[in-house]
Amino acid sequence: MMAAARTFIRAAEYWVPSSDGSLLEFGGGSFGDASRLAAITPQLCFGRGEGLPGQAWENGYPVVLPQLDHSNFRRADAARAAGLTCGVAIPLWQGTQLRAVVVLFCGDDEQHAGAIELWRNVPEVSPDMGLVDGYYGTTGDTFEFISRNTQFRRGTGLPGLTWERQAPVFLDNLGKGSGFLRADSAVRVGINRAYAFPCSTNDGSVCVMAFLSALATPIARRIETWQPATHNKSPVLVSGFCDTTGVLGPAQAAASPLATPQGQALLSRALADGAPAITGSVLLLPICPAGHTTAVVALQL
Amino acid sequence: MNDSKFIQIQGVEQAFKTPKGRFVALQGIDLTVAKGEFVALIGHSGCGKSTLLNLIAGLTRPTQGTLLCANREIAGPGPDRAMVFQNHSLLPWLTCFENIYLGVERVFGRTEKKPQLQQRTDDALALVGLTHATHKRPGEISGGMKQRVGIARALAMEPKVLLMDEPFGALDALTRAKLQDELLAIVQKTQSTVVMVTHDVDEAVLLSDKIVMMTNGPAATIGEVLSVKLPCPRNRVELAEDRHYVMYRKAVIDFLYTRQGHVEKAA
Amino acid sequence: MVSAVFHSPLEQARADVAASRSTTAAPIPTSPRSGSMLRGVLNYTVLKVLPPLAGLALLVLLWQITSIKTAGSIPTPAETWVQALQIFSDPFYRNGPNDQGIGWNVLASLQRVAVGFGLAALVGIPAGFAIGRFAFLGRMFNPLISLLRPVSPLAWLPIGLLVFKGANPAAIWTIFICSIWPMVINTAVGVQRVPSDYMNVAKVLNLSEWKILTKILFPAVLPYMLTGVRLAVSTAWLVIVAAEMLTGGVGVGFWVWDEWNNLNVKNIVIAIFVIGIVGLVLEFALIKLATAFTFEEVKS
Numbered sequence: 001m002m003a004a005a006r007t008f009i010r011a012a013e014y015w016v017p018s019s020d021g022s023l024l025e026f027g028g029g030s031f032g033d034a035s036r037l038a039a040i041t042p043q044l045c046f047g048r049g050e051g052l053p054g055q056a057w058e059n060g061y062p063v064v065l066p067q068l069d070h071s072n073f074r075r076a077d078a079a080r081a082a083g084l085t086c087g088v089a090i091p092l093w094q095g096t097q098l099r100a101v102v103v104l105f106c107g108d109d110e111q112h113a114g115a116i117e118l119w120r121n122v123p124e125v126s127p128d129m130g131l132v133d134g135y136y137g138t139t140g141d142t143f144e145f146i147s148r149n150t151q152f153r154r155g156t157g158l159p160g161l162t163w164e165r166q167a168p169v170f171l172d173n174l175g176k177g178s179g180f181l182r183a184d185s186a187v188r189v190g191i192n193r194a195y196a197f198p199c200s201t202n203d204g205s206v207c208v209m210a211f212l213s214a215l216a217t218p219i220a221r222r223i224e225t226w227q228p229a230t231h232n233k234s235p236v237l238v239s240g241f242c243d244t245t246g247v248l249g250p251a252q253a254a255a256s257p258l259a260t261p262q263g264q265a266l267l268s269r270a271l272a273d274g275a276p277a278i279t280g281s282v283l284l285l286p287i288c289p290a291g292h293t294t295a296v297v298a299l300q301l
Numbered sequence: 302m303n304d305s306k307f308i309q310i311q312g313v314e315q316a317f318k319t320p321k322g323r324f325v326a327l328q329g330i331d332l333t334v335a336k337g338e339f340v341a342l343i344g345h346s347g348c349g350k351s352t353l354l355n356l357i358a359g360l361t362r363p364t365q366g367t368l369l370c371a372n373r374e375i376a377g378p379g380p381d382r383a384m385v386f387q388n389h390s391l392l393p394w395l396t397c398f399e400n401i402y403l404g405v406e407r408v409f410g411r412t413e414k415k416p417q418l419q420q421r422t423d424d425a426l427a428l429v430g431l432t433h434a435t436h437k438r439p440g441e442i443s444g445g446m447k448q449r450v451g452i453a454r455a456l457a458m459e460p461k462v463l464l465m466d467e468p469f470g471a472l473d474a475l476t477r478a479k480l481q482d483e484l485l486a487i488v489q490k491t492q493s494t495v496v497m498v499t500h501d502v503d504e505a506v507l508l509s510d511k512i513v514m515m516t517n518g519p520a521a522t523i524g525e526v527l528s529v530k531l532p533c534p535r536n537r538v539e540l541a542e543d544r545h546y547v548m549y550r551k552a553v554i555d556f557l558y559t560r561q562g563h564v565e566k567a568a
Numbered sequence: 569m570v571s572a573v574f575h576s577p578l579e580q581a582r583a584d585v586a587a588s589r590s591t592t593a594a595p596i597p598t599s600p601r602s603g604s605m606l607r608g609v610l611n612y613t614v615l616k617v618l619p620p621l622a623g624l625a626l627l628v629l630l631w632q633i634t635s636i637k638t639a640g641s642i643p644t645p646a647e648t649w650v651q652a653l654q655i656f657s658d659p660f661y662r663n664g665p666n667d668q669g670i671g672w673n674v675l676a677s678l679q680r681v682a683v684g685f686g687l688a689a690l691v692g693i694p695a696g697f698a699i700g701r702f703a704f705l706g707r708m709f710n711p712l713i714s715l716l717r718p719v720s721p722l723a724w725l726p727i728g729l730l731v732f733k734g735a736n737p738a739a740i741w742t743i744f745i746c747s748i749w750p751m752v753i754n755t756a757v758g759v760q761r762v763p764s765d766y767m768n769v770a771k772v773l774n775l776s777e778w779k780i781l782t783k784i785l786f787p788a789v790l791p792y793m794l795t796g797v798r799l800a801v802s803t804a805w806l807v808i809v810a811a812e813m814l815t816g817g818v819g820v821g822f823w824v825w826d827e828w829n830n831l832n833v834k835n836i837v838i839a840i841f842v843i844g845i846v847g848l849v850l851e852f853a854l855i856k857l858a859t860a861f862t863f864e865e866v867k868s
Contacts, residue, residue, distance in 0.1 A: 127331035128526055145545065146552040149528045153331075156516060156524035360771060378771040390765040394787040403783065404773050458773075 007243075008114035008213040009220045009301055010034065010084055011105040012283040013041060014276040015053045017098055024053050024101060028278040030301055034082030034105070037075060044074070053101040056089035061201040062209055063089045064118045066135040083107045086135035088116055090209060093200040094274050095291050102276050102285055108137040112217035113190040115139050117147060117210040119159040128152065129159050129208065139191060139212075158196050159208045166289045168197035168225050168297055170241055190214040195223060195241075197297060198289035206289070218243040221281075222300035224256055228271045228293070235267045238295070257282050258298055270296045307494055308334040308357065308462060313366030315352055326352050328520040330366065332513060334462075339488060339495045341505035343553065344515030350498040351466055353515075357496060358384050358464050371461055380408045383460035387467045389451040391439040398435045401425050401454045408458045425457035426450075428487060445476035452484065456491065463488075465497040469504070477501075481508060482537060489534055502557070506549045507535060514556045525556055643834045651834040652841075668818060670838075674846060677812065677819040680736065681804045684743025688800060692748040693793060696755025697785075706756065713749065721746035721807045725814060735815035742811045747800035754799070758792025759785065787861075794858040801854060805847045820846075 013029030024046045031038035046054035051074055056063045065072075065087045068079045079087070084105045092099040108114040115136045121129040128151035136144040152160040162169045171194040196210035213219045224240035237256060240248035245255075253259060257280065258267055266277045270284045274293045277284040287295040313330040316323050327349045334340050342350045355361045356368055359378040368375040370382060378384075383404075391400050401422045409418055426432050429449040434442050439450070448468060455463055469477040481504055488495055488508075499505050505512050509529055516524040529549055531540065540546040628645050635644040643651075659671030699706045724745045728738035766788060770780045812821025820843060827835040 126333070127523075142548050142551075145548050146527075149530060149549070150552065151526040151528070153523050153525065155522070160524075358772065360768060378768075379774050380772065382772075384768070384772045386765055386768065388765050390763075390769045392766065392769070392784065392787070395783070403775070403779075407773050407775060407779075 006107070006112055006217060007220050007301060008106050008108060008112070008211060008217050009104050009299060010082070010107045011037060012278060012299065012301060013103050014278065014283075015046065015101045015103070016275075017100075018045070023047055024057065027100060027276070030278050030281045030283060031082075032281065032301055034078070034084065036078040037082055037084075037105075040075060040078055052087055052089045053103055056091040056101050057098055060091065060093075060203045061120060061132075061205060061207045062091065062118050062199050064116055064133040064135055065089075066133065079105060083109070085109075085137060086116060088118070088135075088209065090199055090285070091202075092274055092276065092286060092288060093202045093291065094288065096202050098202075099274050099286075100276050102283070104283075106135070106211075108213075108217065110138055112214065113137065113139050114211070114213040114217055114219070115143070115191065117159075117212070119152070119163075119208040119210065121154075121163065121206045123204065123206070126151075127154070129154070129163055129206065132207075143191070158194050158210055162196040162198055162208045162210075163206055166198050167295060168195065168287060170195050170223065170239070172241065172247070190216075193219065195219050197285075197287055200288045200291065220299040220301055222248075222257070222298070224248060224258070224298040224300075226258070226267055226271070226296045226298060228295075229268075234264055235271055235296070240298075256298070257300055258284075267296060267298075304336040306333045307336040307338075307371060308332075308496070309367075309369040310353075310357070311367050311369075313353075313356060313363045313368060315349070315356060315361070316364045325520040326518060327356075327363075327522070329522045332523060334494060334496060334511075336494055337492050338511060339509045340497070341509035341512045342496065342498045342515065343500070343502070343505050343512055343557070344521065345517055345557065346500075347518045348515045348521040349518050350515055354384075354464055354466050354496065354498050357462070358382050360384075380404060380458040381461045383455035383458050383463055385448075385451050385455045385463070385465045385468045387470050389439070389444075389447040391447055391450055391454075393439050396436050396438055397426065397431065397442070397450045398422055400439070400450060401457050404454050404458045421457055425453040428456065429453040429483065443476075444472055445480060448472065448480060449483070452487070456487065456493070461494065463493045463495045465495065467498050467500060470500065477504075478537065484508065485535060502550055502553045505553060506531075506546060507537060507540065512549075512553060514553065527552055641833065643837065648834050648837050652838050655835070655838060670823070670842065673818060673820050673823045674842065676817075677805075677808050677821065678846070680739050680812075680819065681743055681801070681808050684740040684808075685747045685800060685804050687740070688744045688747035688751055689797070692751035692796075693755050696752045696793075696796075697759055697789070699752065700756035700759025700789075713752065717749045717753075721803075722810055722814070725811060729815070735817040739808060739811040739815055739817065739819075742807055743804045746807045747804045750799035750803070751793070751796040754792045754796030755789060758789035761792070762788045791858065791862045794854070794861060798851065798854045798858065801850055802847065805843075805850060809843060 011029070011031045011034050013031075014027045015024040016027040017023070018025050026042045026044065029038065029041055031041075044051070046052075046057075048054055049058040051072060052063065052065055055072060068076045068084065068087065070076075073079070073087070084107045086108075087103060087105045090102045090104070092102065106114060106116060115134060117134040118132045119129045120132045121127075130151045131147050134144065134147060136147075152163075154160050155164040158169060158171060174192045174194060191212045192215055194210060194212045196208050199207040199209050201207050211219045220243075222240065222242045225238045226235045227238045229235050237248065237250055237253040240252070242248055242252075245252070248256075257263060263279065263282075266279055266284060269275065270277055270286050271293055274286045274288050276286060281301045283299045283301070285297045285299065286293045287297060310330055310332040313327060314325065315327040316325045318324075330353060332340075342353060344350050352361070356363055357370075357375065359375045359382060375382070391397070392403075395403070402418065405418050405421045405425070409421065413421075423432070423435070426435055429452055431446060431449055431453065434446060434450075439447050442450075448471075452468070469480055472480065485508060487493075495509075497505075497508065506529060512527040512529060513523055514525045514527065515521050527549065531543070531546060531549070631642075631645050635642045655670055659669040661669040662672065695709075699709055721742045725738060725742050728741035729735075732738050732741060762785060766784050767780075770784055775783070808819065809821035809824065812819040813825045816822055816825075820839060824836055824839045827833075827839065
């Protein structure tokens with residue numbers, strides 16, 4: 001596992017509503033190698049329903065863009081030039097108020113397999129969580145086919161487990177015994193790692209975002225889950241995974257890129273008000289499934 | 302609206318009192334079956350599939366939750382939810398004709414006269430291709446034929462739902478295959494709503510529109526639901542090479558055999 | 569081949585029969601076709617016919633030995649045979665109430681058995697149904713049944729005599745009390761053993777109580793009932809002989825006792841054979857009846 005191995009998630013940005021609430025304005029981004037994208041993005045702004053972030057705002061729940069050639073995506077050329085292949089926009093809600101929209105761009109190719117899935121359950125309609133949309137890239141159609149026809153119940157499978165826990169779930173080695181029900185098909189196409197977290201929605205439905213990748217393609221360089229402090233102490237690094245050092249726990253908090261005072265301050269703020277932040281190459285993504293923030297995921301790209 | 306929620310199972314729990322305490326067989330079961338849908342219930346032994354089927358049949362009542370069929374609560378057993386048992390359960394002292402007639406008489410006896418009832422029975426026997434065994438006793442016919450009579454008896458009552466509890470489990474592979482094909486044809490013809498418990502992955506994928514996979518007991522619940530979108534009418538020989546059939550099959554086996562262990566790390 | 573060591577004509581006759589049967593099968597076949605047929609006959613003889621005959625021959629042998637040992641107080645087979653021929657030449661004579669042909673005696677005993685047994689069936693079978701169907705009744709009566717069952721029916725005889733004040737009714741009472749237990753118990757077990765599948769069928773078909781009783785319960789319980797009947801009848805036949813010996817009245821048992829008083833041992837031996845043969849015939853008839861009503865599934 002070389003340090004220079006490309007990650008599945010390559011770029012991240014977030015958008016915040018303008019003061020009058022009619023537009024989404026650029027809040028910050030980390031684009032890695034995608035210099036053209038980095039250049040053109042800050043000038044853009046989106047209305048409700050416009051572009052990828054606008055679409056997520058409109059829907060009320062995350063949007064997956066499996067093809068960057070979509071008419072609604074304005075920056076297709078720049079994204080493609082950077083080797084990006086799909087994107088996902090995640091709205092963050094506090095009650096009915098849109099706090100921000102976080103957009104992640106992923107890139108996979110022949111050597112680097114990855115998939116994004118968006119699972120949703122609408123309680124009034126059915127007790128099942130079904131696949132809304134997904135990007136399956138080079139993983140082949142078996143895995144996609146089964147995922148599209150499968151519905152999970154609360155507590156079963158990766159989406160079901162995330163749904164039940166309302167907290168991020170990381171499965172390191174998908175294979176038998178990992179609880180990943182589609183393990184056999186997944187492993188065969190090279191996927192052996194999965195990360196899923198619940199997303200906030202404004203319509204009462206339950207959404208789970210899942211990122212799947214191969215060993216050679218880590219989802220991100222480092223993923224950390226931080227939870228709110230108890231008794232006013234600093235935020236706690238609950239768990240995580242680092243590409244180079246492996247599984248993380250509270251003991252590794254000191255090695256985190258967020259171990260700096262500035263990082264900690266950002267974390268506390270994110271935990272408090274549910275606002276995303278980007279510092280360096282680290283995205284802070286608040287998890288607020290039921291409207292209030294229960295955890296913050298730190299993704300280092 | 303009515304048709305898509307023909308059978309509704311909401312929040313059903315089934316627990317038994319045993320000398321060792323309360324044994325929860327099923328928990329949190331939510332399921333809807335649309336009219337004309339063929340649903341297969343699959344899972345390891347002891348996961349409560351048969352218990353669930355008995356609940357739908359009305360042979361037992363749940364300790365919690367409700368079951369509705371055609372918008373009426375399922376309060377007890379009845380010929381509108383006809384059941385085909387694993388042991389054909391034919392009465393051995395009656396002929397095949399009389400076995401079927403028993404059910405027909407019960408359902409239609411009040412409104413129709415004898416000749417009509419007899420006609421219904423003959424039709425049912427013809428449907429399963431057993432006209433030549435009309436006056437034979439169960440002891441005189443083979444296992445496959447007995448099961449066919451069981452199916453005929455259930456269908457003759459024109460039930461709203463056909464419930465089958467591993468109907469072909471006790472038969473050899475060839476007979477099983479033949480009966481599966483026949484069942485497919487019959488279900489296509491009668492447009493019946495069917496809920497079938499099975500152990501056989503191939504059977505589930507071949508016959509059903511939806512495979513409901515149950516977790517292991519105790520406190521078993523529904524784990525995953527797989528929609529089988531294979532073209533109808535389904536031909537066993539063609540499907541054997543169909544990519545999608547193979548994928549579905551793999552998915553079910555994945556579910557059944559990857560269920561060991563419960564290891565995951567919270568990120 | 570049985571060797572004709574003893575020279576009793578009876579023994580010789582039997583040995584000859586046995587010899588002739590086997591000799592017809594023994595000769596070397598002259599041609600392949602008739603050879604296999606002859607071999608078939610030989611097989612059949614060896615397997616089916618010889619053993620029982622050998623058994624019978626052994627019995628007669630022992631009998632003859634005993635007869636010789638007791639210096640004639642037990643008659644030889646030959647003498648008994650001669651007497652038997654005489655008795656059976658006129659089985660239905662009547663010379664007065666205590667002197668009747670053997671035919672009448674047997675019939676009188678059978679009649680008592682029939683009546684006692686019939687009453688037992690009338691009471692026992694419905695009781696068995698009730699006990700099997702309703703657990704409460706089962707719990708109520710099972711201890712009672714377990715207590716009274718091991719009691720020899722003959723112990724009930726004095727009570728019968730007291731209550732009914734007559735030999736005939738008392739004998740019937742004894743038959744009743746000994747026949748009732750197998751019928752109650754077997755019927756109850758039969759009801760409990762009705763496979764739940766059949767009851768499930770009844771439930772799913774929503775059959776009326778009457779239909780359940782006639783179409784399902786009764787046919788399912790019938791084999792058990794018939795077993796109970798078989799047991800009851802064989803015990804009844806056993807008991808009637810003893811009861812008659814004790815109470816007097818016309819019948820086989822009485823006849824045996826009477827002949828003992830007259831020291832007519834030949835007749836006693838003949839009576840033994842007669843009782844045995846009648847019992848065998850009864851058993852055989854009932855087995856045939858039971859087989860006709862037992863269906864493949866229920867048998868298992």
